[in-house]
Amino acid sequence: MGFIFDGTHSDEYKLIVKTKRQILPDIDDKYIDIPGRDGAYLVSGKAKDRLFHLRCQLEFESLEALRALVRNIAAWLYTDTKSELVFDDEPDIIYQAKLGGAIDFETAKAFGEFSAVFRAEPFAYGAEV
Numbered sequence: 866m867g868f869i870f871d872g873t874h875s876d877e878y879k880l881i882v883k884t885k886r887q888i889l890p891d892i893d894d895k896y897i898d899i900p901g902r903d904g905a906y907l908v909s910g911k912a913k914d915r916l917f918h919l920r921c922q923l924e925f926e927s928l929e930a931l932r933a934l935v936r937n938i939a940a941w942l943y944t945d946t947k948s949e950l951v952f953d954d955e956p957d958i959i960y961q962a963k964l965g966g967a968i969d970f971e972t973a974k975a976f977g978e979f980s981a982v983f984r985a986e987p988f989a990y991g992a993e994v
Contacts, residue, residue, distance in 0.1 A: 868919070871941065871948035878923065878938050884952065885918040890987035912987035917962065922978045931977060935970055942981060950983055960985040
């Protein structure tokens with residue numbers, strides 16, 4: 866499985882992608898306990914941003930080629946603003962997302978691996994408006 870971010874598909878970098886996605890955003894509910902009263906009052910909150918955890922793997926032939934590829938991946942994933950994020954298994958669903966933090970890259974023999982977390986708006990958009 867792969868994804869499109871900012872108009873570019875992960876296949877262009879030969880990434881193998883494993884995802885962990887929230888099916889519903891977290892809700893910022895508050896509960897107020899009143900002394901002498903059973904239970905708590907619910908103060909309904911708003912939906913929070915969703916977090917999409919992606920684990921990406923790639924194969925490389927040389928360390929020089931790997932470093933060039935990693936720089937290209939970093940340039941692709943870095944944005945100043947939110948961009949469209951679309952997953953292959955939901956091609957008609959668009960999330961507005963931005964990379965949420967640093968990425969550590971690990972290598973072993975001829976394989977590289979990194980984790981990326983995208984922070985997206987709480988609700989998805991359809992391909993048609």
